[in-house]
Amino acid sequence: MIAMTSPAPHRRTAVSARAQRLPGGKLAELFALARERGAIDLAVGVPGAPRTPEPLVEEAVRALRAGANQYDLPQGRVEVRNRIAESFATPADPDTELTITVGATEALCVALFSLVDPGDEVIVLDPYYENFLGAVELAGAQPRFVRLLEPEAACGPGWRIDQEALTAAFGPATRAILLNTPSNPTGQSLSTEDFELIAALCERWDVIVISDEVYANLVFDDQQHLSAADVPALRDRSVVIGSLSKSHAVSGWRLGFLRARPGLTSVFRRVHEITTNGASAPLQLAAGFTDLFDASVLTAAKELAAARNTMADLLSRMGLSFRVPQGGCFILADIRSVTDEPCEAYVRRVLEESSVLLAPGTPFFADKQRGSNYVRVAFNRSPQVLTAARRQLTH
Incomplete structure (x- = not known):
């Protein structure tokens, strides 16, 4: 009898091709490096200012002790949806147009998973928020x-x-098309003229706008935030992403939201249930039972405008050139006036000489050569940290 042998099975890689293509988390690595060295971290946007509002913390503790420790409605507590809806310039129905998510990152992924199929194209303005590419790839x-x-x-x-x-x-x-206004990393806001062009193109090609507006409450110089939802021509074809992370200094709470017309919202909620089921119940209660969405109470923009000016003065003293940001918590600075080094080498040298960590510009640009001319600097820091950074960077 002739022994039969089967061909060796085709050996696949341990992870999916999609996962293999995900860009590396360089900023997370920098954050760990700053902690390891005890350096002043001006690279990552984790809020050092403003301070987390004490009433928000007290409400969270009260909710936990009252027993709000189990699953809640996947679409989010009605109290927090109402509070967020009341804060919009253009009204939204909190019951049919708002979904509370586990931070803006989940909101971004849910929107993309719901709206695009493999092979579709998503327009990304360059430079861009680093996580945009990973979310597009996963979709x-x-x-x-x-x-x-x-x-x-x-x-x-x-x-x-x-x-x-x-x-x-x-x-x-x-x-x-993915938008970010005000932008991370540039700090620039989209204008009425920008939105008019985008609206016309989206109408022509039947395209959805996904607008990341996590810095909507951090707009400076008495300017008003313009949302995609405020543009009449985009009202039914826009998806707005928001977050409490920076404006309320609760980045660890992971509270974000998705705003869209009812038909899209119903789809988003199904995808949201599958990905996370829902955001933290006690933390939602805390946000819903405070008045911290009231513009008269929310002081983060005023505080960070002063921090922006302090950082702008420091970067000017260092010889860097930049556009003063209109909003957000970052400055994107051009290093070519002070060095011929690529940004990674410049960042490492500054870290070694001054024990201050900046973010290299390359993760924010499709053309890494172009990005190597820039560093991103976070200014949502306390006055004490900014003073220490000035002393160490200008010694």
């Missing part, structure tokens, strides 16, 4: 980058949309 879509125009001078227009490039990026494969 199986392809990013289509549109370069923003670099500032010509510190006092001139900064990081503007190239209208011709944006128009050319839309096509039959385009399913969504």
Whole structure:
């Protein structure tokens, strides 16, 4: 009898190709490095200012002790949905248009998982928030980058949309465009003119806007935040992502939200139930039972505007050039005026010489060579930390 042997089975890799393509978390590595060295961390946006509001903490403790420790409604507590809805310039129905998520990151993933299919294209303005690419990759879509125009001078227009490039990026494969206003890392806000162009292109190509607006409450110089939901032409084709992490200094609570028309919201809620089931019940209660969404109470923007000015003065003394941000908590600074080094080498040298950690610009740019000219600096820090950073960086 002839022994039969079966062919060796095809050996697959241990992880999916999708997971293998995810960009590395360089900023998380930097955060760990700063802690290890005891350095002043100006790289990561974890809030050092403003302080977490004491009433918010007390309400959380009260909710925990009262027994709010189990599952709650997946769409989120009605109290917090009502509070968030009341804070919008353009009204939203908290019952049919708002979903509480586990931070803005889950909101981003839920929106993309719900709206795009493998092979679809998602337009991403470049530079961009680092996590955008990972979320697009997990959804199986392809990013289509549109370069923003670099500032010509510190006092001139900064990081503007190239209208011709944006128009050319839309096509039959385009399913969504990802926006971030105010932006991480540039600090720039989209204008009415920007939104009008985006709305016209989305109407022409039947595209959804996913607008990350986590810094909506951190807009400076008496400017008003303009949301995608405030643009009439985008009312039914926009998805707005928000968060309490920076404005309320509760990044560890992981409370975010999705705003969209009822038809999309119903789909988002199904995907949200599968991914996380729901956000923390006691922390939602704490947010819902305080008045911290009231503009007269929310003082973070005023506090961080002062911190921004302090950081801008420090970076100017270091010889860096930058566009003063309109909002958010970061400054994207050009290092070419002080060094020929790529940003990674410059960041490491500053860390070694001054024990201050900055973020290299490369994770925020599709063209890493272009990104190597920049560093990102967080200014949501206490006055004491900013004073110490000034002393160490200008000694």
